[in-house]
Amino acid sequence: MLMIPVRGDDTVVKRMAQLMRAGARLTSYSCPACGTPLLQLKTGEYYCARCNKQVVIVRSEEEEAQVTMKFGLAEVREAVFRKIIMLGRSLEKIPPQEVESLQEVTRNLLLLLEAFDKLNKIIRETEKERR
Numbered sequence: 001m002l003m004i005p006v007r008g009d010d011t012v013v014k015r016m017a018q019l020m021r022a023g024a025r026l027t028s029y030s031c032p033a034c035g036t037p038l039l040q041l042k043t044g045e046y047y048c049a050r051c052n053k054q055v056v057i058v059r060s061e062e063e064e065a066q067v068t069m070k071f072g073l074a075e076v077r078e079a080v081f082r083k084i085i086m087l088g089r090s091l092e093k094i095p096p097q098e099v100e101s102l103q104e105v106t107r108n109l110l111l112l113l114e115a116f117d118k119l120n121k122i123i124r125e126t127e128k129e130r131r
């Protein structure tokens, strides 16, 4: 029988049990944020059922820096993506005769798309380096 330390809330245990039924396995690593034992999902990712977050195990400081950078950039990419969607929606509301507003929004959209593209490239490169 597995003993899983819990702090008076069984939703975490339930979630862990669910994940394990789905093929995840319990590891000897624990979450750096809350100390809960980490599960390794079938996809190979480590996961904290309490924080509801993926945890990346790093073996060196260099690797840690890379992972931090990758996750940081991924967050920025998400913010840029949300802005692209927002601008797209505002573009729809601008009447075609309002040339200046149209130009401004389009220009911003192009800048954001460029940033999105660059972020994608950088993130892909950091992924390659890790292999």
Ligand SMILES: [Zn+2]
Pocket (backbone or CB within 6 Å): 031, 032, 033, 034, 035, 036, 048, 049, 050, 051, 052
């Ligand atoms: Zn945790």
